Structure formats: C-alpha cells, structure tokens
Amino acid sequence: MDKILRINMGNDGGPQASEEPLGDYTGLGGRGMTSAIIATEVPPLCHPLGRDNKLVIAPGTLSGSHAAQSGRVSVGCKSPLTGGIKEANSGGQGAQVLARLGYAAIVLEGKPKDDTLYKVFINKDGVEIIPDNSLKMRGNYDLIDKIKAEYGEKVACISIGPAGEMKMAAATVAFTDMEQRPTRHAGRGGVGAVMGSKGVKVIVMDDSEMPTRSPKDPEKFKGANKVFAQGLKKHPITGEGLPSFGTNILTNLINEAGGLPTHNFKTGRFDGAFNLSGETQSEIMKSRGGTVAKGCHKGCVIRCSGTYNDKDGNYLTKRTEYETVWAHGANCGIDDMDAVAMLDRLDDDYGLDTIEMGATIGVAMEAGLAKFGDAEAAINLLKEVGKGTPLGRIIGSGAAVTGKVFGVEKVPVVKGQALPAYDPRSIQGIGVTYATSTMGADHTAGYAVTANVLSVGGTVDPLKPEGQVELSRNLQIATAAIDAVGYCLFIAFAILDQEDTFNAMVDVLGAFTGQDLTADDVVALGKKILDYERDFNTRAGFTSKQDRLPDFFKTEPLPPHNVTFEVKDEDLDQVFNW
Amino acid sequence: MSSDPNKNHKTTLCLTVEKDRVPAFLPLLSQGFTVKTKVGLSIRELLCSQLGLSTDYFEHRLQTILLDGKAVDDVRAAVVCHGSTLALSAAMPGLAGAILRRGSVYASMRHQITHKKNAKNEIVKEGTIVLKLFNLVAEDIGPMFLMQGIWIRGENLQDFFRRAPDYFWAGCRAMEIDDTYREVDKLVHIDWRDQQVFLKLEVK
Numbered sequence: 107m108d109k110i111l112r113i114n115m116g117n118d119g120g121p122q123a124s125e126e127p128l129g130d131y132t133g134l135g136g137r138g139m140t141s142a143i144i145a146t147e148v149p150p151l152c153h154p155l156g157r158d159n160k161l162v163i164a165p166g167t168l169s170g171s172h173a174a175q176s177g178r179v180s181v182g183c184k185s186p187l188t189g190g191i192k193e194a195n196s197g198g199q200g201a202q203v204l205a206r207l208g209y210a211a212i213v214l215e216g217k218p219k220d221d222t223l224y225k226v227f228i229n230k231d232g233v234e235i236i237p238d239n240s241l242k243m244r245g246n247y248d249l250i251d252k253i254k255a256e257y258g259e260k261v262a263c264i265s266i267g268p269a270g271e272m273k274m275a276a277a278t279v280a281f282t283d284m285e286q287r288p289t290r291h292a293g294r295g296g297v298g299a300v301m302g303s304k305g306v307k308v309i310v311m312d313d314s315e316m317p318t319r320s321p322k323d324p325e326k327f328k329g330a331n332k333v334f335a336q337g338l339k340k341h342p343i344t345g346e347g348l349p350s351f352g353t354n355i356l357t358n359l360i361n362e363a364g365g366l367p368t369h370n371f372k373t374g375r376f377d378g379a380f381n382l383s384g385e386t387q388s389e390i391m392k393s394r395g396g397t398v399a400k401g402c403h404k405g406c407v408i409r410c411s412g413t414y415n416d417k418d419g420n421y422l423t424k425r426t427e428y429e430t431v432w433a434h435g436a437n438c439g440i441d442d443m444d445a446v447a448m449l450d451r452l453d454d455d456y457g458l459d460t461i462e463m464g465a466t467i468g469v470a471m472e473a474g475l476a477k478f479g480d481a482e483a484a485i486n487l488l489k490e491v492g493k494g495t496p497l498g499r500i501i502g503s504g505a506a507v508t509g510k511v512f513g514v515e516k517v518p519v520v521k522g523q524a525l526p527a528y529d530p531r532s533i534q535g536i537g538v539t540y541a542t543s544t545m546g547a548d549h550t551a552g553y554a555v556t557a558n559v560l561s562v563g564g565t566v567d568p569l570k571p572e573g574q575v576e577l578s579r580n581l582q583i584a585t586a587a588i589d590a591v592g593y594c595l596f597i598a599f600a601i602l603d604q605e606d607t608f609n610a611m612v613d614v615l616g617a618f619t620g621q622d623l624t625a626d627d628v629v630a631l632g633k634k635i636l637d638y639e640r641d642f643n644t645r646a647g648f649t650s651k652q653d654r655l656p657d658f659f660k661t662e663p664l665p666p667h668n669v670t671f672e673v674k675d676e677d678l679d680q681v682f683n684w
Numbered sequence: 685m686s687s688d689p690n691k692n693h694k695t696t697l698c699l700t701v702e703k704d705r706v707p708a709f710l711p712l713l714s715q716g717f718t719v720k721t722k723v724g725l726s727i728r729e730l731l732c733s734q735l736g737l738s739t740d741y742f743e744h745r746l747q748t749i750l751l752d753g754k755a756v757d758d759v760r761a762a763v764v765c766h767g768s769t770l771a772l773s774a775a776m777p778g779l780a781g782a783i784l785r786r787g788s789v790y791a792s793m794r795h796q797i798t799h800k801k802n803a804k805n806e807i808v809k810e811g812t813i814v815l816k817l818f819n820l821v822a823e824d825i826g827p828m829f830l831m832q833g834i835w836i837r838g839e840n841l842q843d844f845f846r847r848a849p850d851y852f853w854a855g856c857r858a859m860e861i862d863d864t865y866r867e868v869d870k871l872v873h874i875d876w877r878d879q880q881v882f883l884k885l886e887v888k
Contacts, residue, residue, distance in 0.1 A: 342745070343777050346820055356778055358714045358818045362771045363784060363797055364753050375753075381847075385711040385819060393708075393849040428778070528780045535793020536779060553779055573792050581779070599777060666753060669796040 107135075107170060107210045107319060111233060113226065115304045116157060116216025121224060123233040128210055135167030137193045138590035138635050139211050140182025144191050145638040150646035154186035154296070155273055155303040157217035163204070163264060163279075163309075164212075166592010170205025170319040173327075173614055174335040175594040177201050177403035179281065181292035183300040184646070187275040187462070187504055188521040188546040191642040193589065194297050195550075197402035198281030198290030199262035201592055206313040218305035223271070227257070229312040241307045243268045245455035245492070246280045246288035249308060254286055257310055263288070265308040267457025270298030272494050274502035275522075276462040277302065280454065283402045283411070289424040290402050293459040294548065295523060296504075322620030330613035335407050337607025341600040348410040348596060349399035351384030353428040356527075358383045361436070364666045365532035367525070368436045369478050370468035371518050371658075373665045374529050378441025382431050387414075387443055395419050408596050414447045423451040429549070432527035433464020438471060439478030449488055456492040458502065463488060465524030466505040473512035516658050521546035521648070530655060531664040531671050538578035538673055542653045542681040544639035552581030553588070553595045574673060579681045583632035590631060591615065633684065640682055650679050695838075696882045698860040703887045705855035710826045712844050713817040716769065717834035718880075723766045723811035727751065727759040730770075730813075737825065745824065747775035747785050754799035755784050757791060761802040766811030774820040833884035838876035841883065845872050857888050 108128060115121045128134075134142055140162040152158035161183045168176035179201035185192035204212070207228055223242050227234040241249060246267045253263055262282050269277035277298030278291040292298075321327035338344040347355050357379055360366045364374035380386060391398055394415040401409045402424075412425035426447055434440060434449040453460045467484050470476060476483035490498030500511050505524040509517030518525040523546025530537025539552035588595060593611075601608040616623050643652075659671040721734045727749060731737045737746075742759075749756040750771040756762045764770055775785055783790040791798060817826050856868045 342747075342820065343775050343781070347774060348777055350823075351819055353777060355819050356776055356781060358816075359748060359750070359771070359773050359776055359784065360780060362750050362753055362816065362818075363755060363794075365780065365797070380711065380715050383711065383714060385714055385822065389708055389711055390849075393851055532797050533780055533783055533794045534796060535783060535790060538793075539779075549779065577790060577793060596777060599775065599782070602782065603775075667797050672796070 107165070107205050107208055109208055110211045110213060111209050111228070112213045112215060113233070113235065114216045115214060115218045115224070115306065121218075121235040123235060131210070134590065135169070135210065136164055136178060136180040136590040136592050137182070137195065137586060138631065139164035140180045140193050141191060141635050141638045143211065143213060144182050144184065145642040148184055150184070150642050152184060154184045154189070154300060159184045159300055159303070161214040161297065161300045161304060162211055164210060165201035165205040166590065168615070168618055169201040169592040171321060171618060172318060172405065173331055173618065174338065174405055174407050175597050176592045177405060178589070178592045178594055179204065179292070180589060181279050181297045183297055185295035185297070185546075186273070186299045187296040188523050190521060190546070190646055190648055191544060191639045192295035192297060193545065194279070194292035194294045195589060196279070196281045196290045196292040197594065198283050199403050200264050200281040200311070202403055202405065203262040203311045203313045205319060206316040207311060208316070212309065214301065214304040214306055217303070222305060223307045224305055225307055226309040227312075228309065230315050238307070243271060246457055247455050250282060250286060250288050253308060253310055257312065259286060260314060261310050261312045263308055263310055265457070266298045266301045267455055268492055268494065269457045269502055270302035271307070272499065272502065273299040273302045274458070274491070274499065275299055275507070276459045276466070276502050276504045278457045278459050280457055283424070284404060287424070289454055291454065291457070291459070293461065295545065298457050321618040323617040327614060327617035330610045330617055334607060334610035334614055337604050337610060338407050338597065338600050341603060341607070343599040344408045344596060348408050351388050352410050352412060352425045354382075354384035354387050354426065354431050356384070356428045357431060358385065360528065363532060364664070365529045366432060366436050367518070367527065367529045369439050370437060370472045370516060371525075371529060374532055375666055376436035376439070376441070379436060381441040382435040382443055382446065384428070387426070387431070390443055391415070391425065398425070400425070406594070408594065410596065417444070423447050423454065426450045429527050430460035430464065433461050434467070434484065437464050437468040438484055440481045440484060441479075442481050445481035445485065448485060452485070452488045452492065456488070458491065461526050462504050462524045463491070463501070465518055466501050466508045469505045469509045469514050469517055470501060470512065472516060473508075473514045475512070516656070518656060519547060520655060521652050523547050529664055531659055531669045532667065534671060534673055535574045535577055537655055537659065537671050538574050538678065538681065539582060541655050541678050542578065543582065544636065544643055550595060551585060552578050553585040553598055575677050575680050579684070582636060582681070583629055585632070586635040587628045587632035590635060636682065653678050653681075693879045694882065695876075695879050696862050696884070698884045698886060699856060700858035700886045700888050702855040702857065705852060706827050706830065706885060706887065707823070708848070708852050709830055709885065710822040712836065712840065713822045713826045713829065713834070715836070715840045716814045716816045717829070717836045718812050719815050719834075720810070720812050722808055723764055723768070723813060724806040724808040725764060727756060727762050727764055727770065730764050741824070745774055745821065746772050748773040748781070749786055751799045754797050755786070755791075755794055756799045757786050758802070759786065762799050763802060763806045764813055765806065766809070767813070769814040769816065771816040771818060772821045773818040830883070830885040831887070833882050835880055835882055838879035838881050841881050842876040
C-alpha cells in the first residue's frame with residue numbers, strides 16, 4: 107500500500123491512469139488520507155460536481171492485513187449535499203482488496219469530455235479504463251450480476267446506482283460484500299453523485315496472486331491479533347448482541363428511552379416499534395431461512411449482518427440496520443418490517459443513503475405527499491427517485507431540498523445533511539456532535555471510543571450534566587483516528603470495557619507499523635484530521651452558524667419526556683477550541 | 685402499555701410447545717407484561733429479592749435499565765412504585781447504547797432523561813409493575829417468566845399469533861383455555877382483544 111492511483115477522467119484523448127508514491131500522504135489511511143487529499147488539493151469553493159472536485163477512495167492503514175475488523179474503507183470529496191468536506195465510510199470487501207492491490211488511495215479527478223460511462227478494472231497487471239454504456243442506469247444488483255458474469259466470482263466492486271449517475275445529492279458509493287452483493291455503502295453526503303460526475307460506474311478489483319499485507323513484527327502481530335479477536339468474541343455486545351440481533355438491537359431500547367424519532371421527529375416513541383425491533387427481525391429472518399450472524403468482509407469476527415428473505419424464502423436484502431429501520435420505519439410511521447426491508451433493497455439498488463431517504467420521505471409526509479404509516483406510498487416515492495422523475499429528483503436531493511420545495515418548516519438537517527436515529531432532545535450529547543461535526547449531522551462522527559481507555563474524556567463526572575461539549579470533542583477526535591485506521595467502529599465496546607482488548611488493539615497497530623503508539627499519538631492523529639476538515643469547511647464559507655441544530659429542537663418539547671435541546675450556542679462553539 | 689390483571693375479562697391460556705419454539709415468544713416480552721410483586725423497593729431489591737435474579741447476573745448482565753423510560757444509574761436508590769414500567773437490557777452498541785448504560789462515563793450526555801427521582805419513605809406493599817425484557821436479557825430470563833406465566837394484553841397476543849409463521853404452529857402441541865382443552869388449530873381464530881391474558885408455556 108505504497109502508491110496512489112490517480113485517474114484523470116478529463117484527460118484529452120480519454121481517461122488516463124497514473125501512479126505516484128505517497129509523498130506527503132505517507133502514513134495516512136482511510137479518513138486521514140481522504141481528508142488530507144481533499145483539504146490539500148480541492149478548491150473549497152469549487153462546485154462539488156465540477157472539474158476541480160475529487161473523489162478519493164482510501165482503505166484504512168490496517169486494511170489488507172490479517173488484522174481482525176480492519177475492513178473499513180473511506181470515500182472523500184467535497185459534498186454535494188453539505189457543501190463541505192465529506193468522508194463516508196463503508197464495510198464490504200473493497201478495503202481489503204484495494205489494499206492488497208497496493209493502493210493507499212484511488213483518486214478520481216477531472217471532468218469527463220462527454221457522457222460516456224466507464225468501468226475501471228484493476229488487477230496485479232495494472233489498470234484498464236473501459237467505456238461501457240451498456241451499464242447505464244443499471245441498478246447496483248443488476249450491475250454486479252453483469253460484472254460477475256464477466257469477471258467471475260472473486261472480484262470486489264465499487265459502484266454507483268442510477269442515483270449516482272443522475273448526480274443526486276443522496277447518492278451512495280456501493281461496495282460488494284463477501285457474497286458479491288452491493289449491500290455495503292459509503293452512504294452519507296452524496297459521494298455517489300461525485301463518482302457519477304466523474305463518469306465512473308464501477309471499479310472492479312481482482313486481487314488474485316496479490317499477497318496479504320505483512321506486519322513489521324509478524325509474531326507480535328499474530329499474538330496481539332489473536333487476543334484482540336478473542337476480546338471481541340467474549341464481550342457481550344460484540345460476541346452476543348450484535349451477532350444475534352444486529353445493530354437493530356437498539357430499536358426497543360431507544361424507543362423505551364423516548365429517543366426514537368417518530369413521524370418526522372414529532373415524538374420519541376413509536377407504537378409500532380415492537381414490529382421493527384431487532385428481536386422481531388431476527389425471528390422473521392430465522393423463520394424464513396435467512397442467515398443470522400454474518401460478516402460483511404473477510405476478517406470480521408463480530409458478524410452483525412445477515413440475510414433477510416422475503417415471505418417465499420428468497421433473498422431480499424441484508425439484515426437491515428438500525429438506522430435504516432428507524433429512517434424508513436418509525437420516522438415514517440411504518441411498522442411493517444417487510445416494507446422496510448424492501449425500501450432498504452431499493453436504496454441499495456438505486457444507490458441511495460437510507461438515512462437521508464428515510465428522513466426525506468418523512469419530510470415529504472409532513473408536506474402531505476403521503477400519509478405517515480403508508481408503506482406503499484413510501485415505496486412509490488422511492489421508485490420515483492429510481493426512475494428520475496421530477497419528483498424523484500427532488501426526493502433524491504435530500505431532506506433539506508425537499509423541505510424547501512414543499513414549504514416544510516420542520517426539516518431535521520445540519521449543514522444540509524439529515525439527522526440519524528437518535529433524537530438530540532433526549533440524548534443531548536449526541537446533539538452536540540450532530541451540530542458541530544465537520545460532516546453534517548452524523549451519528550458516527552463521535553463514537554464511544556474514548557473516555558476510560560484513551561484518557562481524554564475520563565475526567566468528566568458521568569453523573570453531572572456538565573462536560574457534554576468536552577465529551578463530544580474527545581469522541582470526535584478519537585473517531586477520526588479510528589476511521590483512519592480502518593477498524594470497524596463496533597470494536598469500541600470491547601476496547602472500552604476490556605483493558606486487555608484495548609492493549610491488544612494498540613499492539614496490533616504497533617506490530618503492523620513497527621511504531622510504538624501511545625494514546626497521545628492517536629489523539630494527535632484525530633486532531634490533525636479534524637483540523638484538515640475544519641480548515642476546508644472554513645475556506646468553503648462555513649462559520650459557527652452552521653454548527654447549529656434546527657430551531658425546532660430548542661422550541662418543540664419531545665414527548666414522552668417533553669424535553670428540548672438545551673446546550674447553549676456558546677458552548678457548541680467551544681467543541682473545536684483546542 | 686401492558687395488561688392489568690385486576691381488570692375484568694381475564695383469561696388463562698396454557699400452551700404446550702416444543703422446546704425450540706420458546707424463543708419465538710421472547711419478542712412478546714419486550715412489549716411488557718405485568719408482574720405482581722412487592723413495590724416500594726429499590727430496583728436491585730425488587731429484581732434480586734422478589735423476582736429471584738442472582739446478584740451476579742444483576743450486576744454483570746443488566747447493564748441498561750430504564751425506569752418509566754428514564755435511564756437509571758443508581759440501582760440501589762431508584763425505587764420501583766406500583767404501576768412503574770421497568771425495562772431491562774444487556775449492554776447495547778452504538779454511542780447511544782454506551783450513553784444509556786448505567787453508570788456510563790457518557791451519562792452526562794443524557795442527563796435530561798436520567799432517572800433522578802428516588803422516592804424516599806416509600807411504603808413497601810403489594811402491587812403490580814410492568815416488566816419489559818429486551819434482547820439478551822429476554823433470552824436469558826424470558827423462558828423462566830414464560831414458564832411461570834405472565835399477564836399480557838390480549839391485543840399484543842392477537843397480533844403475535846396473527847404474525848406467527850407456519851413453522852411456529854407446527855410446534856404448538858396442546859392448548860388449554862381456562863382449564864379447558866381446545867384444539868390448537870383454533871388458536872389463531874380466537875379474538876383475544878379486550879382481554880387480559882395469563883399466558884403460560886409448558887415445554888414438551
């Protein structure tokens with residue numbers, strides 16, 4: 107992983123690939139790599155779909171090795187949804203295969219001369235950029251079937267669906283999983299639209315005959331990795347909860363706590379939550395012959411995914427995640443798991459962010475385009491997006507645009523990006539991260555990976571209300587660092603609770619890189635990434651005024667606890683004050 | 685919402701099922717069931733002394749506890765009153781999961797929904813509470829409650845049977861309603877709404 111592949115799609119005479127050494131980007135991976143390149147090379151005031159924007163795809167620094175849970179890949183660009191810097195990350199096979207092919211990043215740049223659609227093929231022999239207009243407007247599933255027929259069952263794919271081709275601001279970049287299904291997505295911020303603007307439909311990667319990446323200290327690495335994996339397996343969340351119920355294990359609990367946004371953030375409890383819960387979902391999956399406990403990439407020991415079959419026992423989609431179940435379920439008043447699974451399938455096929463789409467359909471329902479709870483209407487709205495009708499293009503542009511077009515006051519977005527599945531009036535600390543994240547509202551921007559283990563948040567008294575800003579800051583710093591390494595964020599629970607697992611993780615990193623890492627190094631890396639991102643956003647015109655939640659969170663009490671968001675603006679402005 | 689066993693229209697349903705069908709009933713427990721118990725006790729006293737959970741299980745497995753929808757940190761101080769709803773969960777993923785854990789280092793991030801009202805001088809007396817069991821906790825202790833019998837809302841049971849897949853019915857071997865034997869085939873056709881049902885499982 108010692109080179110960067112640049113593909114200039116605007117080259118005179120047709121797209122041209124070139125390789126270059128890492129140079130100033132040496133040592134960076136994942137989000138560290140994407141944000142460094144975007145902040146350094148992309149003019150912040152450029153049009154996101156124009157010549158000067160770049161799409162960067164970067165595996166984490168551990169990807170391609172035998173390190174457990176190191177299968178995350180980052181996708182970065184200037185976001186067409188937020189207008190700021192964007193890093194969206196994904197699971198799937200992409201990170202491992204790309205890293206084994208030796209690339210620390212693929213950078214798509216320039217503006218195509220015409221509307222020809224291309225596929226890129228990468229293997230041990232090099233890179234081919236092939237025009238293929240037969241791929242136009244194919245859904246991701248159909249596209250991957252075609253690629254599989256052509257290139258076989260061992261390749262991994264990075265692709266866009268029709269939404270990306272239509273340059274919709276909610277479009278994703280899809281990554282195939284171990285079964286070559288396009289179920290994993292770099293979902294947020296419209297990264298798929300930028301890939302579409304570069305005229306690339308799919309990147310096909312074949313790592314045959316390419317070696318697994320070797321650690322600097324193989325013996326230490328092997329031992330530490332074993333302890334780390336055992337730590338994940340013995341922890342009740344990573345070893346039992348997530349494999350049994352997936353991330354949707356959260357629905358019942360968040361609903362009971364009154365923090366499950368329902369009917370476009372009108373209430374915090376949904377009467378139909380039981381029908382959408384992870385417990386119910388798992389029973390449905392098992393009763394229809396679906397697989398429970400499945401990884402999305404090789405080397406995953408948590409296995410939070412699975413397969414959700416339809417009533418006839420045929421594959422419909424992967425185990426639908428909590429965020430999706432919330433967005434298309436409670437937020438739209440829909441309590442039919444099969445309908446939610448169908449919406450998830452359509453999102454994956456069209457290449458759309460499930461959070462943005464669920465929030466947008468919720469806004470559309472608020473506007474009266476459909477009734478809350480009408481699953482058929484929600485499916486039809488999504489199909490409008492897939493077809494690219496005028497209404498579909500509005501919906502596919504996200505919640506903020508849809509709210510403007512239909513005159514809706516209550517639109518749950520920050521920096522133009524829809525809020526995820528936790529109401530910030532109930533869980534205010536998450537609201538701090540939603541408001542201040544460089545990415546727009548993002549539940550993964552400040553993950554629970556610090557505090558007692560990195561000693562950067564541990565001085566805060568957990569039972570006192572003060573300190574939410576400090577916690578959010580520290581969580582955002584640590585998350586940025588983890589995103590750079592390529593670890594799945596779900597390792598957080600085991601490293602939070604089990605000191606030996608945290609130490610093993612640090613040893614894995616140290617043995618792989620040959621460096622003795624400390625918590626200070628991790629904090630420095632996280633701060634460096636956030637500095638890149640804040641600097642880009644500032645130069646793009648962002649001020650503290652964008653670090654705010656919509657007003658209704660401050661003025662409309664949320665049942666059942668009737669709470670409002672109380673964190674003061676001046677406190678929010680202290681999050682990045684270091 | 686759950687069933688109030690003191691109301692009218694009470695029905696007892698005793699189902700004999702194959703052992704591997706018991707997990708299918710567990711999601712029902714997340715909707716809540718009514719338990720007759722002494723109230724006015726702390727959460728710890730109620731669960732360990734009254735409902736029979738071991739202290740080891742209580743301390744290590746029950747990482748997330750909501751009392752009337754509010755996250756509990758101090759399980760020795762928070763008092764369960766007559767009519768309270770107590771939800772029990774294992775440790776949960778996500779930042780929200782970490783925040784909601786009892787004694788979480790992130791507890792300040794949800795202080796608006798933290799349970800703070802610790803009733804002092806509460807009289808210990810007989811009463812009822814609604815218990816909700818989620819995820820791994822339902823798997824661990826749910827079968828025990830199902831074998832002992834639970835009071836649930838007829839609407840919940842009606843919906844549960846309506847959604848049950850074909851394989852579920854093949855594992856139901858016998859049924860008694862109010863001590864009268866009935867054909868299992870009739871189960872799905874019975875109108876359970878507007879009833880409080882005492883559901884008890886027996887395993888064959």
